[in-house]
Amino acid sequence: MRIAVLSGKGGTGKTLVSVNLATIANSSTYIDCDVEEPNGHLFFKPKEIEKKNVSVKIPVIDDDKCIKCRKCIDFCKFNALAFVNNKVKVFEDICHSCGGCQLICPTKAITEKDKIVGEVQIGKFKDIDVYTGLLDTGKASGSPIIKKLLEENINNDKLTFIDCPPGSACIVMESIKDADYCVLVAEPSIFGAHNLKMVYELVTLFEKPFGVVLNKVVEGENPSEVFCIENNIKIIGKIPFDKKLGTINSNALIVVDEDEQYSQIFSTLLETILKEVEHETIINS
Amino acid sequence: MRIAIPANEKNMEDLVCPSFGRAPYFLIYDTQSSEGVFLENTAASSQGGAGIKAAQIVVDNKADVLITPRCGTQAAEVINAAGIKVYKSQNISMIDNIKAFEKNELAALENFHAGFHGHGGN
Ligand code: SF4
Ligand code: SF4
Numbered sequence: 485m486r487i488a489v490l491s492g493k494g495g496t497g498k499t500l501v502s503v504n505l506a507t508i509a510n511s512s513t514y515i516d517c518d519v520e521e522p523n524g525h526l527f528f529k530p531k532e533i534e535k536k537n538v539s540v541k542i543p544v545i546d547d548d549k550c551i552k553c554r555k556c557i558d559f560c561k562f563n564a565l566a567f568v569n570n571k572v573k574v575f576e577d578i579c580h581s582c583g584g585c586q587l588i589c590p591t592k593a594i595t596e597k598d599k600i601v602g603e604v605q606i607g608k609f610k611d612i613d614v615y616t617g618l619l620d621t622g623k624a625s626g627s628p629i630i631k632k633l634l635e636e637n638i639n640n641d642k643l644t645f646i647d648c649p650p651g652s653a654c655i656v657m658e659s660i661k662d663a664d665y666c667v668l669v670a671e672p673s674i675f676g677a678h679n680l681k682m683v684y685e686l687v688t689l690f691e692k693p694f695g696v697v698l699n700k701v702v703e704g705e706n707p708s709e710v711f712c713i714e715n716n717i718k719i720i721g722k723i724p725f726d727k728k729l730g731t732i733n734s735n736a737l738i739v740v741d742e743d744e745q746y747s748q749i750f751s752t753l754l755e756t757i758l759k760e761v762e763h764e765t766i767i768n769s
Numbered sequence: 770m771r772i773a774i775p776a777n778e779k780n781m782e783d784l785v786c787p788s789f790g791r792a793p794y795f796l797i798y799d800t801q802s803s804e805g806v807f808l809e810n811t812a813a814s815s816q817g818g819a820g821i822k823a824a825q826i827v828v829d830n831k832a833d834v835l836i837t838p839r840c841g842t843q844a845a846e847v848i849n850a851a852g853i854k855v856y857k858s859q860n861i862s863m864i865d866n867i868k869a870f871e872k873n874e875l876a877a878l879e880n881f882h883a884g885f886h887g888h889g890g891n
Binding site: 566 | 816818819821824846847850
């Protein structure tokens with residue numbers, strides 16, 4: 485079973501929630517899909533790491549075969565190709581490896597080469613399998629890394645927690661595509677409610693069952709909570725705003741291992757999620 | 770000599786557009802005939818790589834010089850490969866920038882900013 489944890493922006497508590505859920509669950513898997521800034525490994529400190537390169541296909545132009553018709557340049561909607569000095573020039577970091585230019589070229593002047601864009605690391609921390617994706621800086625898209633992470637994990641039948649990239653761009657869609665349930669983490673501010681709306685729209689688009697965890701909860705008005713009530717969204721957990729939690733977190737310690745109160749909060753949250761998923765399965769079967 | 774300038778409006782009295790890749794138009798000014806034409810920048814609405822496509826338009830229109838407030842590294846690669854010289858515009862109208870250029874008063878643009886390419890992340 486795959487549980488994806490999302491939020492509209494970074495620093496909302498996405499990693500806190502996914503790391504602690506993975507710790508509370510027995511012998512689970514944690515996948516860090518935030519490939520531009522993975523930080524789950526700071527908490528899990530995985531050992532026996534196995535590394536695998538991730539590469540993409542980049543076009544290579546054979547200048548002798550090229551008849552300079554510029555069809556490839558007009559075709560590329562990412563503008564990764566330009567025509568200068570009477571030659572086609574490839575911008576490798578802009579190319580999204582769609583393979584289209586190769587198909588469109590009338591003289592088969594375009595072939596492909598492999599280019600490494602990052603890696604996946606698979607390690608262990610106690611009984612948790614830790615998967616981390618790393619995108620090399622400046623590369624066009626984290627999608628190939630996320631695909632590889634989820635592919636590596638495909639035969640894993642453990643309870644899996646996916647720490648998604650922030651936002652609602654296509655790399656987030658890639659991360660939640662095969663999830664059975666989505667957990668949306670939201671902060672108690674107007675801005676937080678706005679970010680929640682973004683990911684809410686995404687999970688509804690994908691027709692995923694989901695629930696919201698309100699983080700950094702204080703007394704008083706919570707615009708994210710208001711948003712949930714207005715839209716009939718299930719709130720599955722609340723994490724209080726707490727200095728102690730902040731300190732444990734910033735020391736890269738796992739809070740459920742350090743504090744009984746939080747161990748309780750996350751056990752309850754996990755139970756709620758599992759019940760929700762079960763409920764969904766019954767409805768859909 | 771042909772000079773390219775990113776433009777907001779089809780009016781040479783107007784200021785230079787602050788963006789290169791996303792400028793609505795390009796002014797192509799011919800110093801021999803003292804005439805300018807405005808071209809639509811079809812790159813402006815691109816999802817990504819707007820700078821590269823905009824640079825392609827400038828190259829295809831056989832500009833010798835580009836006067837712009839800024840330019841990304843990727844666009845600069847195309848512009849430089851075509852041997853076009855890049856000068857930094859001043860905060861005056863396009864036509865006055867051209868005059869300043871003709872009097873050798875414009876400095877070469879030296880800082881190229883990294884692009885915001887990619888479509889993921891925040
Ligand atoms: S593979 Fe696709 S994205 Fe890359 S240069 Fe060719 S058409 Fe553009
Ligand atoms: S489509 Fe093929 S032949 Fe035409 S410009 Fe591109 S590489 Fe050259």
